[in-house]
Amino acid sequence: MRSGVEDKLLPVTNLEKLSSFKDLTKNFEKGAYSRVHKVIFRNHEIALKKMSLNDTPTLRVYNNEKHILDLLSRYLTNRYNLHIIRCYGYSEENLSSAFVAMGSFAFESASITVSVYIEKNNFADLPRLYQIATETAIGLNYLHSFCSIVHGDIKSSNLMLDANFRVKIIDFGFAQDLNNKINLVGGTPNYIAPEKWINQSCTTKTDVYSFGILLFELFIQAPLYPEIKTEENLKKEVCNGKRPNHFLFFTHPMRELMDECWDQDPEKRPNMHEVEVKLKAW
Numbered sequence: 295m296r297s298g299v300e301d302k303l304l305p306v307t308n309l310e311k312l313s314s315f316k317d318l319t320k321n322f323e324k325g326a327y328s329r330v331h332k333v334i335f336r337n338h339e340i341a342l343k344k345m346s347l348n349d350t351p352t353l354r355v356y357n358n359e360k361h362i363l364d365l366l367s368r369y370l371t372n373r374y375n376l377h378i379i380r381c382y383g384y385s386e387e388n389l390s391s392a393f394v395a396m397g398s399f400a401f402e403s404a405s406i407t408v409s410v411y412i413e414k415n416n417f418a419d420l421p422r423l424y425q426i427a428t429e430t431a432i433g434l435n436y437l438h439s440f441c442s443i444v445h446g447d448i449k450s451s452n453l454m455l456d457a458n459f460r461v462k463i464i465d466f467g468f469a470q471d472l473n474n475k476i477n478l479v480g481g482t483p484n485y486i487a488p489e490k491w492i493n494q495s496c497t498t499k500t501d502v503y504s505f506g507i508l509l510f511e512l513f514i515q516a517p518l519y520p521e522i523k524t525e526e527n528l529k530k531e532v533c534n535g536k537r538p539n540h541f542l543f544f545t546h547p548m549r550e551l552m553d554e555c556w557d558q559d560p561e562k563r564p565n566m567h568e569v570e571v572k573l574k575a576w
């Protein structure tokens with residue numbers, strides 16, 4: 295069912311000023327580039343992601359996310375995907391007093407990140423972990439196959455659950471439009487595929503690699519590389535074939551899929567459609 299707020303704000307266009315709405319959060323969530331507040335806007339709770347446009351690296355991430363969300367809004371108006379966070383719009387404003395420019399994205403409000411869910415629940419609800427993996431695969435397959443978008447930063451803290459525990463993929467700051475590469479490659483070190491370390495390659499298969507690491511986070515729940523202390527070493531080791539250690543979990547049904555997803559050779563990794571089909575058959 296479409297809510298009132300959606301009707302008014304889709305597709306993504308310049309919104310009216312968002313900074314003055316009633317803020318529900320004293321403790322906002324902090325990302326590397328943003329602060330996310332929950333606010334009341336036209337009687338709806340929304341999540342407002344605010345980014346400083348004065349800082350050059352943040353401005354680049356903001357512009358990248360805006361380009362991708364604009365693109366997504368065109369697809370999502372026609373064919374809504376439940377597992378991609380909905381963006382209602384954005385606004386850019388100068389906070390006149392201090393020459394500070396802020397950009398804000400208005401998103402549908404989700405409940406908790408998958409990383410927090412895992413921390414709180416561990417293995418208490420195994421079917422839920424399968425559901426999280428499957429729904430993430432559905433969302434990613436949709437991004438790859440219908441939108442030609444690579445997410446670029448898949449990890450448990452960029453996945454959220456809504457009040458009904460449905461997965462919502464968030465954070466398009468490092469996403470790539472495969473039809474118009476604007477070359478902002480980033481990501482989170484533990485999830486970066488070897489070819490991305492080596493030549494900045496960002497393809498659907500680099501997302502598949504990150505998805506393999508996510509499976510380890512969900513189903514093994516051990517530290518990824520406890521013995522590696524620096525990013526330089528991580529890069530060297532991963533490029534030489536090192537992966538999170540699931541040796542002790544040799545009977546785990548997800549092991550094979552992890553190995554396939556994080557294969558050193560991107561060509562040998564399955565695509566997200568194949569991953570989705572496998573997970574649905576479990």
Ligand SMILES: Nc1ncnc2c1ncn2[C@@H]1O[C@H](COP(=O)(O)OP(=O)(O)OP(=O)(O)O)[C@@H](O)[C@H]1O
Binds near residue numbers: 323324327379402454
């Ligand atoms: N739609 C939403 N509903 C509720 N909380 C959200 C929403 N979007 C983001 N958050 C919270 O804000 C945090 C930061 O958001 P996001 O990942 O988009 O920002 P970021 O600055 O790009 O983060 P990073 O680069 O650190 O991954 C999330 O981890 C989550 O806790």
Ligand SMILES: [Mg+2]
Binds near residue numbers: 325326451452
């Ligand atoms: Mg994030």
